[in-house]
Structure formats: C-alpha cells, structure tokens
Amino acid sequence: MKIxxxxxxxxxxxxxxxxxxxxxxxIFLKSQPNIGPVFDFTHVLYYFGGLIAIGAMTxxxxxxxxxxxxxxxxxxxxxxxxxxxxxxxxxxxxxYAIPAGICATFVVxxxxxxxxxxxxxxxxxxxxxxxxxxHKYIKWYWIYMELGxxxxxxxxxxxxxxxxxxxxxxxxxxxxxxxxxxxxxxxxITWELRKLVSMYSGILxxxxxxxVDVRARKTVDYAFWLYIFGxxxxxxxxSSQTSDSELSKFIYFTINVFMIGxxxxxxxxxxxxxxxxxxxxxxGYLASSVFEDSWLFPIALTAIGLLIIYLGVLWQKNExxxxxxxxxxxxxxxxxxxxxxxx
Numbered sequence: 001m002k003i004x005x006x007x008x009x010x011x012x013x014x015x016x017x018x019x020x021x022x023x024x025x026x027i028f029l030k031s032q033p034n035i036g037p038v039f040d041f042t043h044v045l046y047y048f049g050g051l052i053a054i055g056a057m058t059x060x061x062x063x064x065x066x067x068x069x070x071x072x073x074x075x076x077x078x079x080x081x082x083x084x085x086x087x088x089x090x091x092x093x094x095x096y097a098i099p100a101g102i103c104a105t106f107v108v109x110x111x112x113x114x115x116x117x118x119x120x121x122x123x124x125x126x127x128x129x130x131x132x133x134x135h136k137y138i139k140w141y142w143i144y145m146e147l148g149x150x151x152x153x154x155x156x157x158x159x160x161x162x163x164x165x166x167x168x169x170x171x172x173x174x175x176x177x178x179x180x181x182x183x184x185x186x187x188x189i190t191w192e193l194r195k196l197v198s199m200y201s202g203i204l205x206x207x208x209x210x211x212v213d214v215r216a217r218k219t220v221d222y223a224f225w226l227y228i229f230g231x232x233x234x235x236x237x238x239s240s241q242t243s244d245s246e247l248s249k250f251i252y253f254t255i256n257v258f259m260i261g262x263x264x265x266x267x268x269x270x271x272x273x274x275x276x277x278x279x280x281x282x283x284g285y286l287a288s289s290v291f292e293d294s295w296l297f298p299i300a301l302t303a304i305g306l307l308i309i310y311l312g313v314l315w316q317k318n319e320x321x322x323x324x325x326x327x328x329x330x331x332x333x334x335x336x337x338x339x340x341x342x343x
C-alpha cells in the first residue's frame with residue numbers, strides 16, 4: 001500500500017495519529033532508502049533515458065558497426081562498459097539508486113555485443129549473420145553470447161544488487177531456451193516446438209522467480225522481471241496451443257483461473273492480467289461458438305458473475321480468519337514471504 005499525506009491527514013482527523021506523529025512519520029519515510037520504481041516525472045526520465053541507451057546497444061544496433069571489425073566492436077564495448085560502471089559507482093555513492101541500477105543494467109546489456117566482437121575477432125563466427133539479428137532470429141551459436149551475458153549479469157547483480165539488473169538476465173534466459181532448442185534439434189525448429197519450449201521454459205523461469213522471491217523476501221523485489229518474462233513465456237506458449245477438444249479448452253480456462261489465484265496470493269499482477277485475458281478469451285469462445293444460439297448463456301454468465309461478487313463479499317468478511325488458517329500449514333519461509341506482501 002502506498003501511503004500518502006492525505007492518508008496521514010485522515011489518520012490525524014480520526015485521532016489515530018497526532019499531528020506531530022504524522023509529521024515525524026513523513027520525515028522517517030522520506031529518509032528510508034528507495035530503490036524501487038516510482039511513477040513520477042523524475043523516474044520516467046531515468047527509465048526513458050536508460051532504455052534509449054540500452055536499446056541503442058541492443059535492439060537498435062545496425063550493421064554499420066560491422067565496419068569496426070571484431071576487435072573494434074569488442075574494445076568499444078569495453079569502453080562503454082567502463083563508462084557505465086563509472087556512472088554506476090558515481091550514482092551509488094551519491095545515493096541515486098535508480099540511475100545506478102540502470103547504468104549497471106546497461107553494462108550487462110553490452111555483454112552480447114562484446115562477446116560477438118570477441119568471437120568475430122578470433123574467427124569463431126560460423127556464417128555471415130550479424131549482431132543486429134540477435135533479437136530477431138533463433139540461432140544455436142547465439143548461445144555463447146547468452147552464457148557470457150548470464151555470467152556478467154550474475155556477477156554485476158551480486159556486486160550491486162539492484163532489482164533492474166534481473167531484467168536482462170530474464171530476457172537472456174528466455175532467449176537461451178530457444179537457442180538451446182535450436183542446438184539440440186539441429187536447427188529444425190517447428191512452430192509446434194517453439195510453443196512447447198516457450199511454455200515449459202516459462203514454467204522453469206517462474207519456478208526460479210519463486211525461489212528468488214522466497215530467498216529475497218526480507219529485502220527488495222528481485223523476482224519481478226523473472227515473473228514478468230516467465231509468466232509471459234508460459235502464457236503465450238499455452239495460449240498458442242491448438243485443440244479441437246472441449247475438455248482441453250476448459251482445462252485452459254481453469255489454468256487461467258488458477259493463474260489469477262496465484263497472482264492474488266503472491267501479489268503479482270502479471271498472473272492476474274494474463275489469467276484474466278485467457279479466461280475472458282475462453283468465455284468469448286463459448287459465447288461465439290458453443291452457445292451462439294442460446295439466449296440462456298448471457299443470463300447464466302451474468303448469474304455467475306454476480307455469484308463471484310457475492311463470494312468476494314464473503315471472502316472480505318472472513319479473509320483474516322481464512323488467511324491465518326491457510327498460512328498456519330505452510331512452510332515458514334513461504335509464510336514469511338506472504339506476510340511480507342500483506343498490508
């Protein structure tokens with residue numbers, strides 16, 4: 001829950017806090033270290049500038065850099081990385097956690113380019129493919145760039161411990177799952193195989209995210225980006241599956257409903273948003289195909305919706321009792337994780 005001055009003013013009006021206590025609480029909250037993102041103009045500028053810089057060395061890289069040759073690309077990447085680390089340390093010493101984390105992430109994002117240059121320099125590059133295709137196509141030989149990125153990303157994340165550093169690591173894990181598939185299958189990747197790899201790699205990344213979430217439950221949110229890319233990979237792979245079976249479509253619906261529940265439990269919106277999209281997609285399918293000519297279906301659906309609202313009312317009345325009972329049977333680490341996310 002975000003605490004505002006209005007919240008504290010209302011607490012004073014209701015004699016929960018005194019005016020002096022509210023002022024002291026504001027001063028205390030402002031003095032606490034803030035390394036998480038806040039939606040204000042300052043942070044928008046931080047991330048907008050950072051994403052432009054990162055994008056320039058990744059998504060928007062063009063073939064003009066090929067003229068520098070392998071060694072040129074490698075050493076220019078090192079110079080950029082040196083500047084990024086210098087800025088990271090500067091901002092960290094000044095107490096600017098967000099720009100420090102973005103600059104450290106910039107260094108990690110440079111790693112694939114540096115590894116590409118190094119492979120080119122030593123003559124290990126297998127064909128005429130250029131770096132600007134890295135984010136477009138699945139190739140088995142990207143794997144060395146990804147291994148290097150994971151190594152550098154893990155080292156820098158261990159050194160600086162900023163949550164945004166997990167973003168390039170998460171993307172790299174997703175890329176690596178596809179490129180490993182290309183390596184194992186000999187490059188013959190069908191659309192069906194891609195969907196399965198996306199779904200199962202998403203499950204693995206979600207598992208890693210939960211492990212990180214439990215381990216970091218008393219610190220900051222290091223699992224955020226892992227959840228984002230893991231859930232997206234799983235849901236896209238799942239939603240891309242085709243089936244003529246009504247049972248499999250209903251199972252798809254129940255999985256999406258389960259995702260909503262998991263999202264509420266872990267307070268992870270990505271589960272809720274994608275789960276809701278999937279569930280609504282299934283209901284739309286029922287309305288347009290299965291019950292196309294049934295006048296009863298909209299009425300039944302309305303009744304179900306109202307019933308869910310009523311269940312929400314019952315849940316609100318008994319939430320504390322049910323939550324306490326459920327958490328009492330969970331392992332202590334998971335219980336601490338859920339309690340740390342409670343209001």
